[in-house]
Amino acid sequence: MKGPFPEVQGGGSLILAWQVRNKRVLVVGGGEVAAGRILNVLNADAKVTVVSPREGLNDEVAYRVEQNQVDYVDRKFEPSDLNGVDMVLTAVDDPEASTQIYKLCKERRIAANIADVPPECDFYFGSVHRDGPLQIMVSTNGNGPKLANIVRRQIAANLPKNIGAAITKVGTLRRKLRKVAPTQEEGPKRMQWMSKVCESWSLEELCDMDEEDMERLLGFYKPGIVPAFEEIRLGQNQPFDGAFGWCHDRQDIFRNHKLQLRYFTITIDFESLALQDADFNKIYTQNKGKIDFQDPTALQQLTKSLLKRDFDIKLELPDDRLCPPVPVRYNYVRWVQTLLDTTSDSYTDEYNPSRQVIGIDIGVGASCIYPLLACSTRPQWRIGGTEIDPKSLSSAKANIALNNFQPRIRLLQTTSSDSLIPLDELGIQHADFTMCNPPFFASKAEMDASYAGEGKRKKPSAVCTGAEIEMVCGGGDAGFVCRMMEESKGLKDRVQWFTSMLGKLSSLGVVVTRLKEAGVANWAVATLRAGNKTRRWAVAWSWGKMRPLNDVARSHEISSKELLPFPTHFSIPTPGKDTILMAATVNQTLSSLDLQWIWKESKMAGVALAEENVWSRSARRKRKKQELIKFPSEDNMDSDEEEDDSPLGVKITVLKDEVCLRWLRGNESVLFESFCGMLKRALDNSKVG
Numbered sequence: 001m002k003g004p005f006p007e008v009q010g011g012g013s014l015i016l017a018w019q020v021r022n023k024r025v026l027v028v029g030g031g032e033v034a035a036g037r038i039l040n041v042l043n044a045d046a047k048v049t050v051v052s053p054r055e056g057l058n059d060e061v062a063y064r065v066e067q068n069q070v071d072y073v074d075r076k077f078e079p080s081d082l083n084g085v086d087m088v089l090t091a092v093d094d095p096e097a098s099t100q101i102y103k104l105c106k107e108r109r110i111a112a113n114i115a116d117v118p119p120e121c122d123f124y125f126g127s128v129h130r131d132g133p134l135q136i137m138v139s140t141n142g143n144g145p146k147l148a149n150i151v152r153r154q155i156a157a158n159l160p161k162n163i164g165a166a167i168t169k170v171g172t173l174r175r176k177l178r179k180v181a182p183t184q185e186e187g188p189k190r191m192q193w194m195s196k197v198c199e200s201w202s203l204e205e206l207c208d209m210d211e212e213d214m215e216r217l218l219g220f221y222k223p224g225i226v227p228a229f230e231e232i233r234l235g236q237n238q239p240f241d242g243a244f245g246w247c248h249d250r251q252d253i254f255r256n257h258k259l260q261l262r263y264f265t266i267t268i269d270f271e272s273l274a275l276q277d278a279d280f281n282k283i284y285t286q287n288k289g290k291i292d293f294q295d296p297t298a299l300q301q302l303t304k305s306l307l308k309r310d311f312d313i314k315l316e317l318p319d320d321r322l323c324p325p326v327p328v329r330y331n332y333v334r335w336v337q338t339l340l341d342t343t344s345d346s347y348t349d350e351y352n353p354s355r356q357v358i359g360i361d362i363g364v365g366a367s368c369i370y371p372l373l374a375c376s377t378r379p380q381w382r383i384g385g386t387e388i389d390p391k392s393l394s395s396a397k398a399n400i401a402l403n404n405f406q407p408r409i410r411l412l413q414t415t416s417s418d419s420l421i422p423l424d425e426l427g428i429q430h431a432d433f434t435m436c437n438p439p440f441f442a443s444k445a446e447m448d449a450s451y452a453g454e455g456k457r458k459k460p461s462a463v464c465t466g467a468e469i470e471m472v473c474g475g476g477d478a479g480f481v482c483r484m485m486e487e488s489k490g491l492k493d494r495v496q497w498f499t500s501m502l503g504k505l506s507s508l509g510v511v512v513t514r515l516k517e518a519g520v521a522n523w524a525v526a527t528l529r530a531g532n533k534t535r536r537w538a539v540a541w542s543w544g545k546m547r548p549l550n551d552v553a554r555s556h557e558i559s560s561k562e563l564l565p566f567p568t569h570f571s572i573p574t575p576g577k578d579t580i581l582m583a584a585t586v587n588q589t590l591s592s593l594d595l596q597w598i599w600k601e602s603k604m605a606g607v608a609l610a611e612e613n614v615w616s617r618s619a620r621r622k623r624k625k626q627e628l629i630k631f632p633s634e635d636n637m638d639s640d641e642e643e644d645d646s647p648l649g650v651k652i653t654v655l656k657d658e659v660c661l662r663w664l665r666g667n668e669s670v671l672f673e674s675f676c677g678m679l680k681r682a683l684d685n686s687k688v689g
Contacts, residue, residue: 013124013141021045024084027070028077028101029091030057033115037089038064040125046087051077079104088112118142127152132164133171158602166206170198173214180218189224196226202350205229228351273305280305299323311376314402318395321366322470328536329437331528332501333373335538335552336435339497339524343546347607347651347664354380358428360495361385362420362436362484364411365470368396370435371409384426386414389469416473420480421487423494433497433540438480439473440503447471478507481539482514489518492543499540501528505558508537512563515541521667522546523565524553545647545665566669570661570676572683579604583654585686589679590652604654607664611647613671615678650675659683 025041027034030052038061041048048070050061057065065072073081077097082088088105090098090112102120105112114120118141126139127148138152160166174194181190197217198206209217209229216232270291274281283298284291292298300323307313307326317323340357342349357380361370364385371383387393393413400409412426419425421434441447447468464471473480481500488498502508508525515523523541537558547553550569558564574582583604590597590606594614599606649665650672661679663672 011141013139015126015137015139017135018044018123020087022047023086024049025087025089026051026081026085027089027091028052028081029115030061031091031093032058032060033091034058034089035060035064037091037113037115037125038070040128041087041089042069043130047071049073049081049085051075051081052092077101082108082110085110089115091115129153129156129159131156131159133167134164160203162203162207166203169206169209170194173197173209173217176214176218177221180221193221193224193226200226201229273309276309277305296323307372311373313372313376315367315372315399316395316402317366318391321392321395321467322464324365324367324369326369328501328528329369330373332435332437332536332538333370333377335526335528336433336497336499336540337374337378338552339499339540339548340432342549342552343496343542345546347649349549349662357381357432358430359383360421360423360426360428360431360434362434362500363387363438363470364392364396365437366392366395366399368399368409368411370437372399372403372405375405375408376403382408383410384428384431385409385411386418386420386422386426387411388414388416388418389467392470419487420484421491421495421498423491429494431495433499434484434495436481436484436500438477438500438502439471440477441472442474442476442479444468444472446476476507477502477504478510481507481511485511485514485518485520485541488541488543496544496546497540497542499538502537502539505535505537508539508558508563509560511539515539521669524548525555525558525563525565526552527555527557529557545649545667547663547665549662566672568663570663570672572659572661572676572680573657574659574683575657577657577683577686579654579656581686582659582683585683586652586654586659586679589682605652607649607651608675609649609665610671610675613674615675648672648675652679 020041021044023046025046025048027038027041027048027050030050034050034052035058038048038050042064049072050065050070051073052061053076054074064070077092082104088101088110090101092098092115095117098114098117099120102112102114102117111122112120113123113125118124121142124139124142126137127145128138129136129152136152136155138148138155140148174190177190177194201209213229213232217227220227270284271289274284280301283301287295287298291302296319300317300319303323303326304315304317307315336359337351341351344352344355346352357378359371359374359381361368361383362385364371364387366389368385371385374381374383385396387396390413393411397411400406400411410426412422414422414425420436423429423431441450475482477500481502484498484500488495500511502511512523512525520541520543522544523539525540526538528536528538537555547568550567553568554564583601587599587601587606590608591599593608593610595608595610597606597608647666647668648671649663651662651664653660653662659679661676666672
C-alpha cells in the first residue's frame with residue numbers, strides 16, 4: 001500500500017553538482033577514456049595533473065599537455081602522486097594497477113573513480129549535456145554507459161535551443177538583484193521574485209532581455225511585481241488603479257503559465273507626481289496638497305499628467321467634452337488585448353509582438369483615448385474610429401497628430417443614423433475587434449438625475465464634463481450595444497470580436513440575454529474596477545469558434561451564472577499518480593481515436609481537433625496526425641497552415657497531480673463537456689505509478 005510520502009527506491013546514487021574549482025585532480029592514464037575525464041574536470045575549473053608515459057597519450061591528451069592546460073608527469077603511477085590530491089580518476093588497461101590505486105585512495109580517504117570497474121568507484125561519470133551554464137547528467141548507476149549516452153541525446157534533442165542563453169540572462173539578473181537587495185533577510189523574497197520572473201516570462205523573452213530591460217525590471221522588485229515583458233520593453237511604467245492610482249501591489253487575475261494581466265489597488269502618490277510634472281504641481285499646490293475631484297480643471301490636468309508620465313501620451317481637451325478617467329479605460333484596453341491574445345490561431349495564449357491587429361473604436365470621443373492607449377501599448381496595432389460629434393472629431397484628430405499616430409489611427413465622421421460598424425467606409429476588409437464606450441443614459445433627465453445623486457446616498461465623487469451628445473442615446477448603453485449586436489449578425493465573417501463597456505450591471509444582463517436569444521454561443525464578460533468606488537463592466541461576443549482563457553471570459557466578480565459563458569477550463573485531479581503515466585495515458589487514449597492529435601512529449605501537452613464525437617464509438621481507429629492537423633511548432637505551438645474548421649479543439653497539459661483541458665475552439669459546450677468526461681474516465685482507470 002502506498003504511503004502518504006514518496007517511496008524509498010534503493011540502489012541509486014546521490015547525484016550532486018560537485019564543485020571542484022581549484023581542487024587538485026589526478027588523472028592516471030592518457031587514452032580516450034582519460035581524455036573525456038580530463039575535459040570534464042577542466043570544464044569544472046579543476047587543477048589537473050596527468051600521469052602517463054608519453055607513448056600512452058592520445059592526440060587530445062597530448063594537445064592538453066602541449067597547451068599547458070594540465071600538469072604532466074611522463075611516467076607510470078607512483079604512490080607519492082597522491083600527495084595533496086582531492087580526487088583521483090584512473091583510465092588504464094591494467095586491472096591490478098587500478099585496484100592498487102583504489103586501495104591507496106581508500107586508505108587516504110581520497111574519492112576515486114576506476115574506469116570500467118563500478119565496485120571500485122566512489123562516484124560515476126554520467127553522460128552530460130552542456131549548454132552554457134546548463135548541465136544535465138544521465139546516470140545508469142554503472143549498468144549501461146552507452147544507454148546513458150542515448151538517453152542524454154534524446155533529452156538534449158527535446159530541449160529548447162535557447163535554454164542555455166536564457167539561463168545566462170537569468171544568472172546576470174540574479175547577480176544584479178543581489179546588489180539591489182544584498183541582506184540575508186531579503187533571501188526568501190529574492191528567491192520568490194526570481195521564481196515569478198522565470199514563470200512569467202517565456203524563454204524567448206528571457207533571452208531577449210538586455211541590460212536596460214534588467215534595470216527596469218529590478219525597479220519592480222521592492223513591491224514584489226513582475227510586469228509583462230512588453231511593458232518593460234516598451235518602457236511603460238506601472239498601470240493605473242481606480243483612483244488614478246499608482247500600483248505598488250498587484251493581484252494576478254488572468255493567469256496561465258505565461259500570460260498575466262493585473263488589476264491595481266493602491267492610490268497614487270500625488271506629491272511624487274507633482275515633483276515629476278510641473279503642470280500638475282500648480283494644481284496640487286494651489287489646493288494645498290489635495291486634489292478636488294469636483295474641479296474640472298484639476299481632473300483634466302490629472303488625466304493629462306498621468307497619460308504623459310505613464311504612457312508618453314500628450315492630450316488636449318475642450319472644456320465642454322468628456323474628460324476620461326484613465327484607469328478603467330486602460331483596463332478595458334488590456335482586457336481586449338488579452339481577449340485577442342488568447343484566441344489567436346497559434347493556440348499559445350500569449351501576446352505575439354509581430355501580430356498585426358486592426359480594431360475599430362465606435363465613438364472615439366474628444367480624447368480618442370482608446371486608440372491612443374491601444375497604439376501606444378501595442379506597436380503593431382492599427383485602429384479605425386468613428387465619431388458623430390464634429391467638435392469631438394476635430395479634437396480627436398488633433399490628439400492623433402499630437403502623438404504622431406496618423407499612420408496608425410484613421411477616423412470617420414458618421415451620423416446617428418449611419419451604421420455603427422462601417423467597415424467598408426473605413427476601408428477595412430476584416431477587423432480583429434471592435435470596442436465602444438457607449439452613451440450610458442437613455443435620456444437627459446436620467447443623466448441630470450444621476451449627476452445630482454438622486455436615489456444615491458451621496459453625489460458622484462468626481463465631476464463629469466461630458467456633453468449630452470456623448471452621454472445620451474435612446475435605450476442607454478444597453479440599447480446601444482443591442483443595436484451593435486444586431487449589426488454584428490451581418491459581419492460574422494469580418495470581425496472576430498465585438499466588445500463594449502457598460503455602465504451598469506443591469507445593462508450587462510440585458511445584453512447577455514439578447515446575445516443568447518440571437519444564438520451567440522461564444523461570449524465573455526469582465527468587471528473593470530477603478531479603485532474601490534467605481535466599477536464598469538465589459539462584454540464581448542464572437543460568431544467564430546476561438547475560445548478565450550477561462551479567467552478572461554468569466555469575471556470572478558460576477559456571481560450570476562446566467563451572465564457567465566460556459567467554462568473553457570476543466571481540471572482532472574490526479575493526486576498521487578505518476579505524471580509520466582498520466583502523460584502516457586493521455587497520449588495513448590487520444591491516439592486511439594479517429595481525430596487529429598499531436599502530442600509533444602517534451603512539453604507533456606497536446607492538441608486534439610475533432611470533427612464530431614468519436615470517443616463514444618465502439619470501434620476506434622488510429623489515423624495519421626501530423627499531415628492533417630494544424631498544430632503549433634515545437635517552441636510555441638504555432639502554425640502557418642490554414643485554419644482548421646473542426647467543431648472541437650482542446651489543448652491538454654499534464655501537470656503534477658493535475659491534467660488541464662483548455663477549450664480552444666468550438667461552439668458546442670456539450671461536445672467539450674463530453675470530451676472532458678471521456679478523458680477523465682481514462683485517467684481514473686489508469687494504474688497508479
